[in-house]
Amino acid sequence: MRIFLDTANIDQIRQAAKLGIVSGVTTNPTLLSKEATSDYEKVTKTICSIISGPVSVEVLAEDAGSMLEEARLKASWAPNVNIKVPATAEGLQAIKILSEENIKVNMTLCFSVNQALLGALAGATYVSIFVGRLDDAGHDGMQVVEDVLTVLDNYPELDTQVIAASIRHPLHCTEAARIGAHIATVPYNVLMQMIQHPLTDVGVRRFLADWQRVSQ
Ligand code: E4P
Numbered sequence: 001m002r003i004f005l006d007t008a009n010i011d012q013i014r015q016a017a018k019l020g021i022v023s024g025v026t027t028n029p030t031l032l033s034k035e036a037t038s039d040y041e042k043v044t045k046t047i048c049s050i051i052s053g054p055v056s057v058e059v060l061a062e063d064a065g066s067m068l069e070e071a072r073l074k075a076s077w078a079p080n081v082n083i084k085v086p087a088t089a090e091g092l093q094a095i096k097i098l099s100e101e102n103i104k105v106n107m108t109l110c111f112s113v114n115q116a117l118l119g120a121l122a123g124a125t126y127v128s129i130f131v132g133r134l135d136d137a138g139h140d141g142m143q144v145v146e147d148v149l150t151v152l153d154n155y156p157e158l159d160t161q162v163i164a165a166s167i168r169h170p171l172h173c174t175e176a177a178r179i180g181a182h183i184a185t186v187p188y189n190v191l192m193q194m195i196q197h198p199l200t201d202v203g204v205r206r207f208l209a210d211w212q213r214v215s216q
Contacts, residue, residue, distance in 0.1 A: 096123060161182035168195070170190060
């Protein structure tokens with residue numbers, strides 16, 4: 001499973017990039033709105049200069065025609081920009097055309113197997129299943145990820161990759177990897193939680209203390 005970082009914060013992206021395991025970044029209008037600037041083109045270009053893998057940028061338009069215009073513009077910002085398009089009927093029309101134009105699409109706000117299937121049929125490179133928001137609504141978000149993976153496995157001609165999104169805690173990442181999600185897009189704090197274990201900290205301190213005792 002590959003790890004994408006789910007943030008538009010440049011400091012977090014720089015820090016996480018140093019770890020050497022971040023393959024991409026996903027942004028959305030909410031994440032961008034948390035940043036100090038409203039120059040989204042500049043933010044996107046900076047992210048794309050730090051991370052060479054896919055960087056998802058969302059369209060705000062709601063009708064297919066305007067989505068296409070916005071998507072083409074945003075895709076021109078950097079070669080690794082992917083376009084996030086919501087799982088709506090208008091979005092589906094846009095995804096089909098964008099994929100024919102070789103613009104990579106991440107179908108976002110995907111909450112069901114059927115939405116993911118339609119996105120895959122339209123040619124989306126990724127479908128993002130919002131696990132945390134499904135859990136919040138009383139569903140089993142990870143089960144939807146697993147079901148989407150099963151359905152896509154049934155049709156090898158569909159090469160859409162499944163992103164476990166709306167990740168809230170490290171266990172979501174463990175589960176996503178266990179069931180074979182292609183990607184988990186994780187907030188910075190969850191990424192840091194993934195690397196931490198109290199027994200590692202205790203072990204490091206004990207090794208150092210033992211080494212210091214014999215070397216004195
Ligand atoms: C996915 O690409 C989205 O940016 C993100 O995972 C949404 O997560 P949230 O439910 O924490 O807003």
